[in-house]
Amino acid sequence: MMFAAKPTLVGKLVTLRPVGPEHAEGLQELVTDPEVRRLTGSHGEIAPEAGRHWYATRGEQDDRLDLAIMVADDYVGEVVLNELDTANLSCNLRIALIGSRAFGKGYGSEAIELVLDHAFGTTPLHRISLDVFSFNDRARHVYKKAGFVEEGVLRDALRWEGEWHDSVIMSVLRPDWQARSQTLP
Numbered sequence: 001m002m003f004a005a006k007p008t009l010v011g012k013l014v015t016l017r018p019v020g021p022e023h024a025e026g027l028q029e030l031v032t033d034p035e036v037r038r039l040t041g042s043h044g045e046i047a048p049e050a051g052r053h054w055y056a057t058r059g060e061q062d063d064r065l066d067l068a069i070m071v072a073d074d075y076v077g078e079v080v081l082n083e084l085d086t087a088n089l090s091c092n093l094r095i096a097l098i099g100s101r102a103f104g105k106g107y108g109s110e111a112i113e114l115v116l117d118h119a120f121g122t123t124p125l126h127r128i129s130l131d132v133f134s135f136n137d138r139a140r141h142v143y144k145k146a147g148f149v150e151e152g153v154l155r156d157a158l159r160w161e162g163e164w165h166d167s168v169i170m171s172v173l174r175p176d177w178q179a180r181s182q183t184l185p
């Protein structure tokens with residue numbers, strides 16, 4: 001299957017490592033961060049033991065790739081390729097960093113670049129898509145910078161504290177990535 005290999009991807013700022021139980025405390029911090037919950041529209045809660053089990057079992061799943069974003073030995077978030085559709089060579093991407101201690105330092109941009117290079121460079125994937133809430137200007141900027149193109153809007157997809165918000169669908173296709181890889185230094 002496409003994601004049987006669980007790579008470690010090394011960048012200048014961050015290293016992406018296959019998630020494991022050793023990252024469970026970080027995951028708990030991530031999913032309880034109020035700003036992260038708002039930006040990702042997370043209504044549910046994940047009990048610490050469930051989170052630990054989740055991270056401990058991701059390595060067995062060859063239809064998805066869950067990577068911890070590490071700054072030296074510090075877990076600062078995760079980036080995930082999931083919802084693999086092998087017939088159509090497509091999957092979904094999601095990323096989240098732990099709020100105050102990780103936003104705005106270039107970690108997210110580099111993590112996305114590493115994952116796209118891995119996905120398009122080592123698998124036959126053609127399309128990677130995601131959805132992002134319309135109010136999430138930082139994420140939309142970072143995705144656009146990484147080569148994602150806006151495709152459409154899901155109206156009122158999120159109800160957060162009584163207010164409705166749209167969700168924007170974006171994707172990057174293999175030819176987009178190839179064209180960028182040729183022009184980047």
Ligand SMILES: CC(C)(COP(=O)(O)OP(=O)(O)OC[C@H]1O[C@@H](n2cnc3c(N)ncnc32)[C@H](O)[C@@H]1OP(=O)(O)O)[C@@H](O)C(=O)NCCC(=O)NCCS
Pocket residue numbers: 035036039040077095096097098102103104105106107108109110131132133136137138139141142145
């Ligand atoms: C979205 C996210 C992954 C981006 O990663 P990051 O490390 O914070 O972002 P970076 O530091 O790499 O880049 C931030 C860029 O956004 C820009 N930016 C910051 N705030 C912005 C805003 N309100 N509007 C537009 N651009 C903004 C910065 O100027 C910078 O641009 P540049 O690289 O062109 O100079 C991260 O902020 C995050 O995890 N957010 C919470 C969860 C989330 O929103 N996930 C996405 C859900 S779809």
